[in-house]
Amino acid sequence: MKFTDQDTYFTKLQATQGKPLLIAGPCSAETEEQVMQTAVALKKHNIHLFRAGIWKPRSRPNSFEGVGTVGLGWLRRVKDETGIPVTTEVATGRHVEEALKYGIDVLWIGARTTVNPFAVQEIADAMQGVQVPVMIKNPVNPDLALWIGAIERIYQAGIKDLAAIHRGFSSYQKSKYRNTPVWQIPIELKALYPGLPIIVDPSHITGSRELIFPVSQKALDLGFDGVMIETHPTPDLALSDAAQQITPDTFGSILGKLQVRKTNYDDAELVNLAEKLRLQIDSADHDLIAALAKRMALVEQIGVYKKQNNVQVLQLERWKEIFKTRADWAQDAGIKAAFVEELYKLIHVESIRIQTEVMKKEV
Structure with a gap:
């Protein structure tokens, strides 16, 4: 279309x-x-x-x-x-x-x-x-x-x-x-x-x-x-x-x-400032991705350890602990707890997927 x-x-x-x-x-x-x-x-x-x-x-x-x-x-x-x-x-x-x-x-x-x-x-x-x-x-x-x-x-x-x-x-x-x-x-x-x-x-x-x-x-x-x-x-x-x-x-x-906002910046100085901030956001996003990659590598290592010791993937108490503490950390950092809770739901789903794949691998 x-x-x-x-x-x-x-x-x-x-x-x-x-x-x-x-x-x-x-x-x-x-x-x-x-x-x-x-x-x-x-x-x-x-x-x-x-x-x-x-x-x-x-x-x-x-x-x-x-x-x-x-x-x-x-x-x-x-x-x-x-x-x-x-x-x-x-x-x-x-x-x-x-x-x-x-x-x-x-x-x-x-x-x-x-x-x-x-x-x-x-x-x-x-x-x-x-x-x-x-x-x-x-x-x-x-x-x-x-x-x-x-x-x-x-x-x-x-x-x-x-x-x-x-x-x-x-x-x-x-x-x-x-x-x-x-x-x-x-x-x-x-x-x-x-x-x-x-x-x-x-x-x-x-x-x-x-x-x-x-x-x-x-x-x-x-x-x-x-x-x-x-x-x-x-x-x-x-x-x-x-x-x-x-x-x-x-x-x-x-x-x-009701206010109708402008579709874009119409001032050169504002454009330059916005571009500088966007570059900083790009840098912060790069750090976020690197941190997530590091976390998922650790998740995979735990998955290997669970497989070696015949331990199930889902550890409910550990998940509850993560879910609560990360929300508390978010509030301390001035970030909405609800946002971080949703983020960690996605992270947890991906962690379960990674460890499940580890469990399925042949030794």
Whole structure:
């Protein structure tokens, strides 16, 4: 896949009003009045796309699953009366056909659909021969290959105006987020496809309106291309995802605080300073690699000793000791303990692999 950041649907939208790309609207289209009230209120904030869910994939039955096709007429009215392009989620080939019939400008594929290659392929087949911009959310689980696969399927259907939406990933671990960001996954996607716009969905990442601003700002600091934020005239009365929706006025307040950083240094002195610091970082990284190599050589020696004395590879008490002491050392050094804990999990996995290979070697 090849993407260009010139003359695509999304870059043209940004060019009309500047960055970042702003997408806003209710989680669900509930009534025609609610949809129009939200759209009119958002128009003054110069959003690029108005979003609303028509078909809502819910975790359990008997919850609000969207108004269905009738809501497409409401979105068409938004487009006709405000001039704001509109977007909605599609999960089947029939959804695609219905949305296109009503002139929906942009389609998006949700996380629960992205996770299913059969569903994505059905959508791709329905898009053959049409030209409609498509946004693809990450799958619910942290799987970059699955996300790329969904993008590839739509790309191979002839759709070149594509964007990715980062909405976080499900996790059993306790977190302040509804869906943990795992920022390294969208960053890796951006590195692989630098011309592919990536939009953050802070509403679904946070599950809480109080965290929408910091997550949005972090995404922009990382070079993301825009935000998709759920807005509702009366969020607490929303029929779906009430806790993560904000009013159009709050949306405006967040926009007023968001800062778009420069893509690079524009001063020769700053460039020189940055280059000096980068050289120091390179030197520090070289020392880190050398230290890791020394550590792994010692791990291999211990593996040989265990093999000679018929001792199992995993020594649980020793691992607990390492895990605790290294976190303590990190705090003493002013480094976050959680970071070092994650680092040592990787080191431990590699240590187990090395000693297991030693155990398998013939004498």
